[in-house]
Amino acid sequence: MARSCEHPAALHAGAAPVHASATVGARFWLLVEHPGPWGPYLDDAPLPDAIRTLVDRASALGIRPQLIRRPGRRKAPDAPLHVFVASSAGSDPWLAEAFLDDPDDLDLGSLVHGVVPGSCILVAEPMFLVCTHGKRNACCARLGLPLARFLDENLPGEVWETTHVGGDRYAANLVCLPHGLYYGSMSQAAAIAAANAYRHGEVVLDRFRGRAGIPEPLQAAEHFVRLRTGELSVGGVAVESSRSEGDATVCVVRCTTRRGTSRFRVVVEPAVFMASCGSVCADEISTYRLAELRELTEAHA
Template structure:
């Protein structure tokens, strides 16, 4: 059996808070199609030399590497290496696709700077990743596999199973690229709703973990601003500046909507949620609470 599920109770039911838990280090992405088997970690996976070279180069440049496969498929794809590359933190996030015989033909230095490699072609559809990495955590396979297949049936060609995305306790996990939006503790219905909202350029706040590549307190500030304003457009809310005041983080958050531009002073503080995991234990989950939110400079357009 794969590694056991370490978070069997509230963590996977939606009872535990998931906000502000997206992977902070994922700003640029390299996705390599490989059917598996996938070991518990990428560095232990048995891969063709060219794939290993790409992953090692990506890691050295701070690019997030993932293995992907079609939902339900374990057949090796013939021909050259199939990759997607994406930038979540560019001014205009993007995702592109490429096929390579020689790994040196993929310009990862360009990707590391948020620039589309010349050897890749931009795609106009999102890429949805569902973590099904059972060797990492059994819950990711138990919950992720049926979700990936269900979502793929609704959005054929846009959904991929993937290796660990961060946050096993939030399985099933869904990542929406190119923006790097993370969702956790997803049911099949919730995944369908989130995916279709993303295709409209919106987020769904229920089970929304945050946006990758942003420090967790800033993810929390964006989340609470969306709750306060009701603004759901993907790019409609962003932290402009932040600073620490003791344990708290103070943020200036911009909100752009059809009503105009507003700015808010948002203060968030770390806190702990105790998730019951049985009769004799409780798991403490680090999260954030809203300590203050006030308008700064509403501007009508």
């Protein structure tokens, strides 16, 4: 049975902060086309043997497995095993695709070293994932399914429904691969704006959760530098170093624009936001607030 949505409506409408909430443990991805059924959790879902082999192998290697399917369409039962692999790590992420006769034909060990497996071919176009995992949370299906169909109509061939991506409180969730950019609480207008921006190498700060695989305080530091500078290019802002000082995280963040490169000292601290539906229900959201942001001179960079 699908878990009902227990989160206040403000979370799904974009009224609550979503920054610094992208899934930290997703630097490498395995995406396997499987029309379903999707159980609540992949580790105990009833899956065909070949898919189970790949999901278990990926999980053991620290690769994030996702099941995917085309919005409104189903894969032919006798079709070969269709997979994508992606590396979101570093400054040169990539996405690759393969059709396999045997799961052993996919070298996932190469993936964790950032190398494209020999059975895969690089994909030039981006990939957009919309979580529609209703068996995990009812809101993911209620909000995600119409969003996936809308995006598929506007970006044919680039959109997939997927299993849980993390943060069902932010449904509808959108993930842009290969960079692993997360967006939450997405309306149709917000989603198409984010997808089109990504196709041009940029982010949209509205409802931007952050980049997967990066610790949450560092996601927050990058977010606040983007807010200060207005720099939206995907690779234009990145944390170069960080350290903890009590509860705070101190970062040096590089920002590269057409005018050159600047560096900022950014200090972020944990914070709590209470989202309320206006009656008795409320949700406590862990987030980050900006404690300090200043540009460094060359002597201090």
